[in-house]
Amino acid sequence: MEENVRAGRCVVAVDGPSGSGKSTVSRRLAAGLDARYLDTGAMYRAITWAVLRSGVDLTDAAAVGKVAAEVDLSIGTDPQGYAVTADGVDVDAEIRGPEVTTAVSAVAAVPSVRALLVARQRELIAKAGRIVVEGRDIGSVVAPDADLKVYLTASEAARAQRRSAEAAADVAATAADLARRDKLDSTRKADPLQQAADAVVLDTTELGIDEVVNRLRVLLTERGVA
Numbered sequence: 001m002e003e004n005v006r007a008g009r010c011v012v013a014v015d016g017p018s019g020s021g022k023s024t025v026s027r028r029l030a031a032g033l034d035a036r037y038l039d040t041g042a043m044y045r046a047i048t049w050a051v052l053r054s055g056v057d058l059t060d061a062a063a064v065g066k067v068a069a070e071v072d073l074s075i076g077t078d079p080q081g082y083a084v085t086a087d088g089v090d091v092d093a094e095i096r097g098p099e100v101t102t103a104v105s106a107v108a109a110v111p112s113v114r115a116l117l118v119a120r121q122r123e124l125i126a127k128a129g130r131i132v133v134e135g136r137d138i139g140s141v142v143a144p145d146a147d148l149k150v151y152l153t154a155s156e157a158a159r160a161q162r163r164s165a166e167a168a169a170d171v172a173a174t175a176a177d178l179a180r181r182d183k184l185d186s187t188r189k190a191d192p193l194q195q196a197a198d199a200v201v202l203d204t205t206e207l208g209i210d211e212v213v214n215r216l217r218v219l220l221t222e223r224g225v226a
Contacts, residue, residue: 009147010035010130010225012216013138016152017182017193019159021204022134025152025212030079030132032213033220037079038124040135040142041104043117045095046073046086048107052099058106065112073120077128101177105184114190118142136185139196147225149199150216158205 010033014026023039030037050071056063076082084092094100107113121142125131133142139149154162160175185193195201200219204212 011146012132013146013149014134019163020152020154026132026134027079035130036077036128038133042084044108048100048104061110064110068113109188111190136193137191141191149196151195151199151201154205
């Protein structure tokens with residue numbers, strides 16, 4: 001029975017720091033596999049948006065957790081066009097802004113927020129069957145039994161250049177913000193950003209999106225789950 005369940009299942013976990021190419025690679029890979037796509041970072045950003053709107057102190061873990069528990073969060077899993085809503089409001093644009101970006105690491109570090117969203121993410125993965133999931137703790141926490149675990153990385157300079165181009169921001173300021181977020185995400189007590197022991201590490205500094213996606217397709221084919 002387990003073999004039959006696995007036959008229709010394909011979970012790809014894509015982890016890595018900001019600017020490593022996770023989102024673009026994951027969406028394109030999911031579309032190519034005719035699979036679903038889950039941006040777990042967008043979920044944390046949506047909660048952060050709700051926390052900021054509520055006006056609670058970001059350092060008050062109990063208050064932040066309460067807001068997270070009460071938010072009606074919805075996220076699509078269509079790689080061709082997904083929507084993120086919080087309490088019925090489309091927040092996809094707002095959650096990419098500087099205010100949320102600055103605060104999201106603090107909110108994501110709250111243990112009750114992580115527990116809530118990890119449970120939700122696992123539900124979405126179970127329902128999807130075939131899905132590419134991106135984030136910072138997918139292979140190590142959310143989906144430790146994923147068919148393929150990938151850790152994307154890139155040089156600090158490349159990551160800063162990519163992010164500054166996306167946001168039309170100053171490269172030096174972007175680099176400083178990425179360094180700040182890297183430190184917060186990798187040192188938090190609850191589910192820190194880390195490479196799963198059995199993850200395939202891929203440095204995307206000199207690689208184009210198509211090259212990265214093709215390498216992942218090869219890895220999936222080798223595992224017999226493409």
